[in-house]
Amino acid sequence: MIELLKGTLILVGAVFMFLAALGLVRMPDLLTRMHATTKAATLGATLIMLAVALHFGEVAVVARAFGVILFIMITAPVAAHVIGRAGYFVGARLWSGTVKDELRPNYDPLTHELKSGLETQENAKRHPRETDSD
Amino acid sequence: MSTVILLSLALMCLALCLAFVRLFKGPSLPDRVVALELFSSILVGTIGLVAIATDVPSLLDVAIVMALMAFMAAIGFARFLERGGPRDD
Numbered sequence: 229m230i231e232l233l234k235g236t237l238i239l240v241g242a243v244f245m246f247l248a249a250l251g252l253v254r255m256p257d258l259l260t261r262m263h264a265t266t267k268a269a270t271l272g273a274t275l276i277m278l279a280v281a282l283h284f285g286e287v288a289v290v291a292r293a294f295g296v297i298l299f300i301m302i303t304a305p306v307a308a309h310v311i312g313r314a315g316y317f318v319g320a321r322l323w324s325g326t327v328k329d330e331l332r333p334n335y336d337p338l339t340h341e342l343k344s345g346l347e348t349q350e351n352a353k354r355h356p357r358e359t360d361s362d
Numbered sequence: 363m364s365t366v367i368l369l370s371l372a373l374m375c376l377a378l379c380l381a382f383v384r385l386f387k388g389p390s391l392p393d394r395v396v397a398l399e400l401f402s403s404i405l406v407g408t409i410g411l412v413a414i415a416t417d418v419p420s421l422l423d424v425a426i427v428m429a430l431m432a433f434m435a436a437i438g439f440a441r442f443l444e445r446g447g448p449r450d451d
Contacts, residue, residue: 239366307399
């Protein structure tokens with residue numbers, strides 16, 4: 229039973245990693261490539277580490293395998309966010325079929341200034357409340 | 363069981379080749395960084411598989427170090443890109 233489960237986990241994990249690499253090659257621009265690789269590769273590594281934990285079945289090894297899983301699950305989104313942000317800042321071209329880029333009208337790449345879209349004279353004034361100290 | 367491991371290793375080898383294609387072609391530096399990230403993820407999986415195949419649990423430490431290095435490399439590359447160093451895409 230454990231053998232079967234182990235084999236399934238290993239195979240599914242390898243397939244997910246292969247799909248991630250396929251997406252990396254086939255997708256049209258940086259953000260869609262990251263969409264393909266980050267999640268699928270994380271899931272693949274997680275499944276294989278689960279298989280490792282099942283195979284050895286000792287406390288020390290299982291703890292280490294879960295440590296790897298936790299670490300990958302925490303760091304993968306952070307790394308993806310940081311790379312995506314840097315890619316947008318250096319002007320990575322978006323795919324021609326992109327429907328919406330909400331950052332473009334409000335963000336100035338030269339000054340790194342992000343507008344909220346609510347900058348009017350009225351909003352710039354200060355409206356003190358009763359509870360303010362001054 | 364060994365058939366499954368061999369098949370999975372072959373699949374991951376293919377995945378590494380595909381990631382290398384993107385690393386080689388990648389039109390911009392961020393694309394290459396993404397390919398390197400995928401490299402390290404696949405390597406973590408491969409090390410896990412080798413640990414199962416050879417019954418050596420200490421290899422898991424190598425996997426941990428691999429994941430750590432990949433994270434640091436990604437952060438470093440992103441900082442480098444945002445600061446705007448000399449680039450040759």
